[in-house]
Amino acid sequence: MATAYHNLSDYDFNSVPDAQTMRFGIVVSEWNSNITGALLDGAVNTLIKHGAKKENIIVKCVPGSFELTFGANQMIENCDVDAVIILGCVIKGETPHFDYVCMGVTQGITQLNTTGDIPVIYGLITTNTMEQAEDRCGGKLGNKGDECAITAIKMIDFVWSLNK
Ligand SMILES: Nc1c(NC[C@H](O)[C@H](O)[C@H](O)CO)[nH]c(=O)[nH]c1=O
Numbered sequence: 001m002a003t004a005y006h007n008l009s010d011y012d013f014n015s016v017p018d019a020q021t022m023r024f025g026i027v028v029s030e031w032n033s034n035i036t037g038a039l040l041d042g043a044v045n046t047l048i049k050h051g052a053k054k055e056n057i058i059v060k061c062v063p064g065s066f067e068l069t070f071g072a073n074q075m076i077e078n079c080d081v082d083a084v085i086i087l088g089c090v091i092k093g094e095t096p097h098f099d100y101v102c103m104g105v106t107q108g109i110t111q112l113n114t115t116g117d118i119p120v121i122y123g124l125i126t127t128n129t130m131e132q133a134e135d136r137c138g139g140k141l142g143n144k145g146d147e148c149a150i151t152a153i154k155m156i157d158f159v160w161s162l163n164k
């Protein structure tokens, strides 16, 4: 379903588990920081809204989206977190570089989820224009950061439910 038909910030509040004992890592790309900063605000505010403690949210920046996979892996290896959220924004330019960056991040994050024990949440905005990105980081289509926060909480609860 296209985002135009499903606002990124719309969800059933009562369907979200309590996050007060959960620990989160967030890796944010500095490219398009006007967008990624808004995604980060949405993610952190939503985590806190659902009980997460600020001291349990570790935020680290990387230069560009292509570095998000490395950053997420390093955070998993070196930090005591229950989930990692990656946040980036890739906007199409004149060359095929957009395709390679997006595919690289997608394959990298998929690999981390395939081989690891910690859910890595895919908060990459891939758009044709800056306007489309602005619409998805707190604009008319909601905030992808909100969606990633909810997904992280639910995935941690999923993992914990299997280990009971
Ligand atoms: N054009 C965008 C980039 N490009 C930079 C790459 O992500 C990477 O940092 C570089 O190739 C060095 O390894 N990154 C974005 O996040 N968004 C873009 O639109």
Ligand SMILES: CC(=O)[C@@H](O)COP(=O)(O)O
Residues within 6 Å of the ligand: 090, 091, 092, 093, 094, 095, 096, 097, 098, 099, 101
């Ligand atoms: C995704 C990119 O790296 C892209 O924005 C770079 O722009 P261009 O393809 O015009 O070099």
